[in-house]
Amino acid sequence: xxxxxxxxxxxxxxxxRLIDDLYDYIDIxxxxxxxxxxxxxKATEVISxxxxxxxxxxxxxxxxxxxxxxxxxxxAGADYVTILGLADDKTLEEYVDxxxxxxxxxxxxxxxxxxxxxxxxxxxEIGVDVIAVHTGVDRQALGRTPLDDLKEIKxxxxxxxxxxxxxxxxxxxxxxIKVRPDIVIVGSGITSAELPQNSAERMYKAIQKYx
Amino acid sequence: xxxxxxxxxxxxxxxxRLIDDLYDYIDIxxxxxxxxxxxxxKATEVISxxxxxxxxxxxxxxxxxxxxxxxxxxxAGADYVTILGLADDKTLEEYVDxxxxxxxxxxxxxxxxxxxxxxxxxxxEIGVDVIAVHTGVDRQALGRTPLDDLKEIKxxxxxxxxxxxxxxxxxxxxxxIKVRPDIVIVGSGITSAELPQNSAERMYKAIQKYx
Numbered sequence: 473x474x475x476x477x478x479x480x481x482x483x484x485x486x487x488x489r490l491i492d493d494l495y496d497y498i499d500i501x502x503x504x505x506x507x508x509x510x511x512x513x514k515a516t517e518v519i520s521x522x523x524x525x526x527x528x529x530x531x532x533x534x535x536x537x538x539x540x541x542x543x544x545x546x547x548a549g550a551d552y553v554t555i556l557g558l559a560d561d562k563t564l565e566e567y568v569d570x571x572x573x574x575x576x577x578x579x580x581x582x583x584x585x586x587x588x589x590x591x592x593x594x595x596x597e598i599g600v601d602v603i604a605v606h607t608g609v610d611r612q613a614l615g616r617t618p619l620d621d622l623k624e625i626k627x628x629x630x631x632x633x634x635x636x637x638x639x640x641x642x643x644x645x646x647x648x649i650k651v652r653p654d655i656v657i658v659g660s661g662i663t664s665a666e667l668p669q670n671s672a673e674r675m676y677k678a679i680q681k682y683x
Numbered sequence: 684x685x686x687x688x689x690x691x692x693x694x695x696x697x698x699x700r701l702i703d704d705l706y707d708y709i710d711i712x713x714x715x716x717x718x719x720x721x722x723x724x725k726a727t728e729v730i731s732x733x734x735x736x737x738x739x740x741x742x743x744x745x746x747x748x749x750x751x752x753x754x755x756x757x758x759a760g761a762d763y764v765t766i767l768g769l770a771d772d773k774t775l776e777e778y779v780d781x782x783x784x785x786x787x788x789x790x791x792x793x794x795x796x797x798x799x800x801x802x803x804x805x806x807x808e809i810g811v812d813v814i815a816v817h818t819g820v821d822r823q824a825l826g827r828t829p830l831d832d833l834k835e836i837k838x839x840x841x842x843x844x845x846x847x848x849x850x851x852x853x854x855x856x857x858x859x860i861k862v863r864p865d866i867v868i869v870g871s872g873i874t875s876a877e878l879p880q881n882s883a884e885r886m887y888k889a890i891q892k893y894x
Binding site: 610 | 693716717720721723724726743746751755756767769795822824
């Protein structure tokens with residue numbers, strides 16, 4: 473089990489300061505979509521060069537032109553790039569092909585995917601590396617939680633690694649760990665904590681026994 | 684009817700040269716997703732500052748966190764920003780609210796939206812400005828064309844402007860014009876033409892009588 477820190481700061485120097493502070497407790501650094509929109513591939517380049525021992529994920533949320541657009545982000549040094557589970561199969565296939573060429577990983581963001589029972593086996597057939605639970609705001613308003621979605625996706629996945637995000641913090645992490653995701657994604661649960669380093673350390677330790 | 688030039692060059696100076704060449708024949712400059720991924724908001728800033736008399740569209744394809752992410756792109760100077768039609772209603776609503784604050788426009792990319800008959804009226808209720816036909820590669824492989832999708836979306840839209848893209852060039856533009864979209868989006872139909880300026884001029888003239 474790995475801990476992924478989702479970085480949603482609005483500038484690169486704040487992001488670097490944050491990573492420096494939390495360095496010992498992070499496996500994967502996620503460059504959030506706002507920073508991708510603001511800085512382009514520069515954010516990925518700077519962070520992957522500065523922290524070569526850490527894995528870097530670029531939350532590009534690719535929907536279209538998988539081959540072309542993933543190439544841009546892999547070239548910039550990302551180890552993982554996200555694509556939407558709602559993208560076309562052909563787009564996903566091209567994207568997985570590119571990832572294999574670069575020896576990088578494809579993460580599928582499951583936001584608003586309805587037919588989990590059919591989509592997860594299809595994604596495994598296409599050969600994606602990680603399936604990431606993402607419960608959209610409309611679904612959450614209807615009472616659906618990321619924990620429900622994690623359980624459902626785990627049910628249909630036989631070989632692909634599973635990541636989960638969604639308001640995870642020190643107090644809620646245990647119930648997620650119980651379902652055995654491979655990657656736990658935490659954002660404000662660390663960055664908005666009173667003592668971010670302590671929170672990160674506690675969460676990092678909580679997942680240690682499943683490494 | 685307006686002509687939108689989709690720019691898919693991989694650097695900003697090539698983009699600027701292209702716009703300079705085609706300046707007289709373009710209403711809207713579209714900064715394509717690859718350039719957004721590469722350069723971030725810088726591409727939007729540079730192009731909107733350099734061509735203040737033209738409208739600029741940033742193809743950010745927002746899926747999530749509508750309010751936050753649209754703000755980043757509107758601040759950079761885009762007149763239009765794209766959001767996916769597959770996004771949550773709440774995300775779309777926040778995004779339309781932001782657009783109203785900045786006096787900017789929301790373009791919905793209809794890629795992979797299945798239930799056109801229900802989704803288009805909902806998008807009109809939310810108050811989006813433009814609905815953009817986008818026929819994904821999987822659907823195209825099944826024989827569906829952008830022209831089919833344009834006709835279907837026109838059927839269900841009563842007030843929202845409609846844009847259409849999908850391999851439009853000098854030879855095919857007439858059949859699109861007949862269906863009366865509000866915005867015709869052309870990319871390689873101009874940029875890969877033997878004489879891009881001549882092609883752009885011809886297409887620009889073809890839509891003149893519907894301005």
